[in-house]
Amino acid sequence: MSDPQTLTLLGSTGSIGNSTLEVLRLHPERYRVFALCAHRQWERLLLQCREFRPDYAVLGSAEDAGHLQAALRESGIKTEVLHGAEALCQVAAASEVDTVMAAIVGAAGLAPALAAVRAGKKILLANKEALVMTGALFMQTVVRHGATLLPVDSEHNAIFQSLPAGFKPGLAHTGVRRLLLTASGGPFRNRAAAMESVTPEEACAHPNWAMGRKISVDSASMMNKGLELIEAHWLFGVPGERIQVVVHPQSVIHSLVEYVDGSVLAQLGNPDMRTPIAHALAYPERIAAGVAPLDLFQIARLDFQAPDVERFPCLKLAYAALAAGGTAPAVLNAANEIAVDAFLARRLSFPGIAWLVSAVLDALPVIPAETLEVVRAADAEARIRAGELLQKFFESGC
Ligand code: MG
Secondary structure (H helix, E strand, O other): OOOOEEEEEEOOOOHHHHHHHHHHHHOOOOEEEEEEEOOOOHHHHHHHHHHHOOOEEEEOOHHHHHHHHHHHHHOOOOOEEEEOHHHHHHHHHOOOOOEEEEOOOOHHHHHHHHHHHHOOOEEEEOOOHHHHHHHHHHHHHHHHOOOEEEEOOHHHHHHHHHOOOOOOOOOOOOOEEEEEEEEOOOOOOOOOOOHHHOOHHHHHOOOOOOOOHHHHHHHHHOHHHHHHHHHHHHHHOOOHHHEEEEEOOOOOEEEEEEEOOOOEEEEEOOOOOHHHHHHHHHOOOOOOOOOOOOOHHHHOOOOOEOOOOOOOHHHHHHHHHHHHOOOHHHHHHHHHHHHHHHHHOOOOOHHHHHHHHHHHHHHOOOOOOOOHHHHHHHHHHHHHHHHHHHHHHHHOOO
């Protein structure tokens, strides 16, 4: 048996983080945890540290880090607790680390994911925003530093599995006509009642996948599929017009690749993130994920529909932002984050999400996304503009 792979887990207390630890638990001889990182949930992180005994634990604030360090000392555990954005980059790029699971949600996950890329690590990418915001730069950095990028997002992992063996993300490939990105359609696919009345509770109740609140709302608005479209474009080097979204309510086919000879290859499985996580962890080998075998007789049928972009305008906005290029996808993403927060806080209606994103995209110019600074500035500007538009909207009493 070779040495265990050493792992840093960015976002260990989130949905992907927990699923990753469930897979690791099945293979203690294969993996050693170097660092576990969470934003605020120090008590949960304490439980994880007790079980996995990492060298480092990282939290967002000094105060939470202090709580965790004290509790760990009391338990006689030697894990060193760090805090802040710089510490995340440090544990992602540390020389002891082979593999980094990049599962911090949102723009906050970008810097540590890039730090891991620059250090030439194997990166299991679950964070969408790194590619949505800075796709061109991110992929260039992967190539320049010889990093290995393996997609964990279930659709992209399925496409990766359906591409020719040895395919390297971002490299040109032949024989692929289209990528078919499947979408469950979310909880409102067949909703009869007006979308204006959608509540955060309804938006977060996804029919097939158990996920965090932000991604659940994105899934309900289909912005998640829009972000995944942009992600797929950068990962696989396929233009937007050759990426077709396919609504597939059963979430059994996780995406497909159509070839010029008429072949269509798909990856199927139960909707459980432990499958793509285990695939990326062990690639090119296969390991058990703890997922039940797919029962085709019980599934019995698979359905497909074209997406309804009038009902789900966020998808149309994402295609437009990808076509516009430059900073447009970063603006789309930032405006969406503000809109989803406002929706979850019951300050904005569900259709208001697409309205706000569209208004911010219209208000800001598209600039070539040549440096990280330009992208960060566009992200900040979009958040400010979204806040102003929301404020104006409330004041107008609509
Ligand atoms: Mg996905």
